Amino acid sequence: MRRIMKHRLFWPLVALIVLIVINTIARPQFAKVTIQDGRLYGNLINILRNSAPLMLVSLGMTVVIATRGIDLSVGAIMAVSGAVALTIIDRSTDPNSLGTVLTALVVAILVSLVLGVWNGFLVSVLGIQPIIATLVLMLAGRGVALLITGGFITTVNSTPFEFVASGYILMLPFAFFISVAAITALGLVERRTALGVLTEAVGINPEASRLAGVRSRIIIWSAYAASGVLSGVAGIIYASNIRAADANAAGQFIELYAILAVVLGGTSLMGGKFSIAGTVVGVFIIQTLNSTILFLGVPSARSPVFFAFVVVIVVMIQSPQLHRFAGNLIRQVRSRGATDSTGDVEVPS
């Protein structure tokens, strides 16, 4: 039991389960999953589907944070990616052809890759502080997206494109499979190759890593590139969901939620050791919380406060200081009980 409690995913998982349990107690149908037309429906399935954009962005953010960096431009990259994809589909003669949509997706992802590479260049080659380097694109990116869409919200009707966010495969939402694919790919790349441990080494001690011969520049660069690509895919899912490229609303504040998910998952903002599984749990916590707000009918004016309140509690549940404090308190209460029962009398020595 003690070993399980020491595991770094223990407290994040506890928080997630508690959230689901509270929801289920409040309204038993929360956990209900039904089958209609060979598809699974229910709140939990919605969480799997709706969490996909945040999941992708947070995975990229995890790797960037592990290198001691941060990527504030993820939301802007989402906007650009969506704008690129929808503009290509919108201008094509046949928006419903699979070829058009695939071209649009590939181009959008390539553009996102270029943006990620740009971020990585600023950070790893020019040595600009990550928060400043990515702030540039965070501010400029939405402008670029508006330029691409010509200042309008581009909307399309394209069945293959809508499938990205709304389609189903094997009874489950297609978007969920994108999440799973990203988690698996990142997990394999980081843990089956040495990239993960080299990334951690660079994040913990860049100078020692450099002197040990680690190619820290390319490792940091690749982290931002990965974050760019993942944000680009997230942008496509978002655009597919609303069938429109909204340069202002796409991925708004998602960088903050992604950072939150990474931290909830137990990866330190100081860089170094990171946990992909932790981030996955962190994303589910945030998404469950969002559903809770809708599901329990928290008035929209109050929902930010409610959200913040729950996040503070979740973070406190994970605080080692609080664990120690609670431990001491329990021990004190116990030992006081013990002395009382023996009726100890102090003898001056």
Place this chain on the structure above:
Amino acid sequence: MLDRGAGFTAVPPVGTRSRTEKEDATMPANIAVPSIVEMRGITISFPGVLALDNVDFSLRPGEVHSLMGENGAGKSTLIKALTGVYAIDSGSIEVAGKNQTFHSTADAQAAGISTVYQEINLCTNLSVGENVMLGHEPHRRRHIDWKATHREAAKHLEGLGLSIDTRSMLARHSIAIQQLVAISRAMVLDAKVLILDEPTSSLDRGEVDQLFTVIRDLRDKGVAIFFVSHFLDQVYEISDRITVLRNGQLVGCFQANELPREELVTKMIGHELDDLAAISATAERDVDRTGDPVIKATGVGKRGVLEPADLDVFNGEVVGIAGLLGSGRTELVRLLYGADRADSGHIEVGGEPARMTSPRHAIDHRIAFSSENRREEGIVSDLTVAENIVLGIQARRGLRRIRSAEQDAVIAEYIEALDVRPADPTMVAGNLSGGNQQKVLLARWLATAPELMILDEPTRGIDVGTKAEIQRKVAELSEKGLSVVFISSELEEVLRLAQRVVVMRDRKQIGELNSRQVTLSGLIDFIANEGNGSAA
């Protein structure tokens, strides 16, 4: 409280322990003076290291008591025990006859114990007067009376023979003046005990004299001075008593005027000197210098950092670099390794010209470099011992992960060969002692099978036993054909291991000596006097 210290409380503070008794007989003036500080049986252990083992130490009002010992002997640990930085595991600390447990430096300060550190811990952005009086400013109508503050500060400073403008910024003054300001601040705190930790290391001779005048003056006023310095001359000049620590243990407490220097050095270094005699055979070994050198640097330098220097190292040779801190020895090897970029000179590896503009180039040429800065530039503290050891080979191989069987074999081999303790590959490297971290770094580099190993201060801050182990390892590896560049502040070590010694001073190479033909004093003389014919 019933603890291990209880046995000691039956013993009167002064005069009963045989050693102390003998000393007091020769110094009648002090018999009447009871100690102000009595530390008994102090034991402090850190994970893996017994930093202090049952050490006694006493301070009397009106004396200067020096604490001597090699790096890692436990000097700073003892100071930190007295000032409340470290909690003691066992033993007792008595100040002015009262048993004390300090939880912080503030506690110690309240009991009259003040410390002046080598790196001044004052606010350089405040005025001299503000620094002296900080927290003790005179008030008038609930506001600080700045006039009175500066008047009082000036009075305290004059007490130390220092007349400077108390309204000037502290940062504008020299380290020596800042140190005196720190001392007057201690006087404001009404210190009965003044701890001076390496106070003279950055002072010139005139400033040292000024400091010593102040110290003598305070001593005569009855302040107990606890003095730590590695300059033997100064220790003898100022001390009444000398306590020697070695490897965390008390060697003894002696009257300064009864302890000849050679004896002091022997006590500091101890029997380890004999152990290490065997290693010194390395320095005597003949090296074949006929072929191409493993590395040959000609005129390698960098403006403002290092004047062009030459260095060649042959197969199986150990070349020492001697010089004081800041003499350019670290700068030279960093240029050789490509950790910094040289702007002049050229380097040949095995007879072929080589470009060294990044550590990776050096590593490709089978050169390894262990930095003097173990924590910042060596160990990746949050990774495990195993991950730290394989980091070097992994970095060479790129992203292709080394098979775990191969990894485990390498890790087990080097943990055993270098006797890393604890021998637990899953332990987080940051939790190891300094000596074991150094071993892990050696393991990291040895695993890459280098031809040249550059070791910058590999034994700094390491206990004597591990130090000898590391030296033995270097001797052993060089005999098997590894070339080594060895830098150490401890010249004995350099002379023991190296066949040739390159001497640096003021960021310049000033000469090269054959270690067979030079004695320790000859080498020191050479470093100090640029070898004006005085070297052996």
